[in-house]
Amino acid sequence: MADQQTTVAPGTEVLPDSEVLEDELPSEVASPDVPWQVVVWNDPVNLMSYVAMVFRKVLGHPKATAHKLMMQVHEMGKAVVAHGTREKCEADCSRLHAHGLWATMEKAGR
Amino acid sequence: MSAADEGGAVVAMDADVVELLLRVVDDVDALVADPGIAGAEVARRLVPDAHRDDPEAAADYRRVVGPQLAQERSEAAATMRAGLLAADQSSAASAAAPAADAALVDTAVSLAADAGLGDAATSLSTVWHEAAAGSTTRSRVVDELSRVCERAARSARKRGDAELEGKLTAVRDELLSMAPVSAAVVEVRLSPAEVEAWMLTVNHARLAIGTACGVSEEQQVWAPDDPRIPQMHVYDLLTDLLDHLVREAG
Incomplete structure (x- = not known):
C-alpha cells in the first residue's frame, strides 16, 4: 500500500500485535469452515488508512481487526478478509472493488 | 469553523483546487464510461x-458487477461535482465587484465580435452570466473567454488591425488578472453520504493515475523533465484529500 507504506498514515491508530487478540477476530475470518473466501491483495496505490477504513465500513470488522488485516495485506502481500457462500463473497468482492481495493475470491483452504 | 457532523467532513481548499478537482471528476466520468481509455493495465x-483462475466465472462476474460499479461510480462523481460547483458558486457570490467583471466580459464579447469570433464569445458570456445555474464554474468560463480573446487578437493581427489586437490583448490580460478573485479559500461541508461519494471518486482517480504512472x-x-510529473502533482493532491477525508470521517 502506498505513501504511508513504511509508516502508518497520520490518524491511523497503531496497535501492538499483543493487543490484537485472535479471539477478537470475527468468526467468519477466524474460522474458515465455509466454502469460499475473499482475499485482498497489496497494491502500491491504496492508502493504509483508507484500506483499514474500508474493512471496517464495508466488511463490518472492528477497528483492531481491520487494522490487523490491513497490516497483513501490507506486510504479507495479501489477507483473507471474509468467508462465506459464493454469493456472499461475490457481494463482498463487489463492495471492495467499488472502493478500489484489489480483491479476489476463491474456494477456502487453497 | 465548526466541526463536521459525525461521519461528515469539512474540506477547505483554494478555488483553483476546486477547478482542478472538477477536471479530475470529468476524467473519472470518462474512465467510468470507458475504462480502457487509459490503457489495459x-x-x-x-x-x-474477482476470480483469478477461472476465466468463465471472471467474465460472469464482470458482466453482472461491471454495470453496477459503473453506475455507482458515476453517481459518486456526480455528487462530488455538485458539491464542488456549489462551493464554487458560494465563493463567486462572495467575491467582490461582480458588476465590473460583467462589464469586462461584455467588452470582451464586443471586441471578439469585431475580430470575427463573436459567436464563441457570446456563448461563453451567456454561460458566465448564468453561472448561478451551476453548469460550470466562473473561473473556467473566464479561462475560456481569455482564450477566445487571444484567438481574436491573432485574427486581428492577421488583418493588420493593430488597435483591435491591442484592445483584445489588454482585455485578455485583465480577464486573466481576475484569478486572485477566485483564489479565495472555499469551504465545503460534506454529509456522511457525500464523504463516501468523494472518497470513492478521489480513490478512483488515484488508482487510475497511480497505475498509469507506475507508482510502486x-x-x-522523478527526473525533472519526466512527463508524468504533472499527473503526479494531481496524485499527491488527491492523496492529501483522501487522507483528510478518511481522518475526518473517522
Whole structure:
C-alpha cells in the first residue's frame, strides 16, 4: 500500500500485535469452515488508512481487526478478509472493488 | 469553523483546487464510461477480476458487477461535482465587484465580435452570466473567454488591425488578472453520504493515475523533465484529500 507504506498514515491508530487478540477476530475470518473466501491483495496505490477504513465500513470488522488485516495485506502481500457462500463473497468482492481495493475470491483452504 | 457532523467532513481548499478537482471528476466520468481509455493495465485495476483462475466465472462476474460499479461510480462523481460547483458558486457570490467583471466580459464579447469570433464569445458570456445555474464554474468560463480573446487578437493581427489586437490583448490580460478573485479559500461541508461519494471518486482517480504512472512501493525519484510529473502533482493532491477525508470521517 502506498505513501504511508513504511509508516502508518497520520490518524491511523497503531496497535501492538499483543493487543490484537485472535479471539477478537470475527468468526467468519477466524474460522474458515465455509466454502469460499475473499482475499485482498497489496497494491502500491491504496492508502493504509483508507484500506483499514474500508474493512471496517464495508466488511463490518472492528477497528483492531481491520487494522490487523490491513497490516497483513501490507506486510504479507495479501489477507483473507471474509468467508462465506459464493454469493456472499461475490457481494463482498463487489463492495471492495467499488472502493478500489484489489480483491479476489476463491474456494477456502487453497 | 465548526466541526463536521459525525461521519461528515469539512474540506477547505483554494478555488483553483476546486477547478482542478472538477477536471479530475470529468476524467473519472470518462474512465467510468470507458475504462480502457487509459490503457489495459488501468482498466484491469479499476475493474479487477474477482476470480483469478477461472476465466468463465471472471467474465460472469464482470458482466453482472461491471454495470453496477459503473453506475455507482458515476453517481459518486456526480455528487462530488455538485458539491464542488456549489462551493464554487458560494465563493463567486462572495467575491467582490461582480458588476465590473460583467462589464469586462461584455467588452470582451464586443471586441471578439469585431475580430470575427463573436459567436464563441457570446456563448461563453451567456454561460458566465448564468453561472448561478451551476453548469460550470466562473473561473473556467473566464479561462475560456481569455482564450477566445487571444484567438481574436491573432485574427486581428492577421488583418493588420493593430488597435483591435491591442484592445483584445489588454482585455485578455485583465480577464486573466481576475484569478486572485477566485483564489479565495472555499469551504465545503460534506454529509456522511457525500464523504463516501468523494472518497470513492478521489480513490478512483488515484488508482487510475497511480497505475498509469507506475507508482510502486519503493521510493521513486522523478527526473525533472519526466512527463508524468504533472499527473503526479494531481496524485499527491488527491492523496492529501483522501487522507483528510478518511481522518475526518473517522
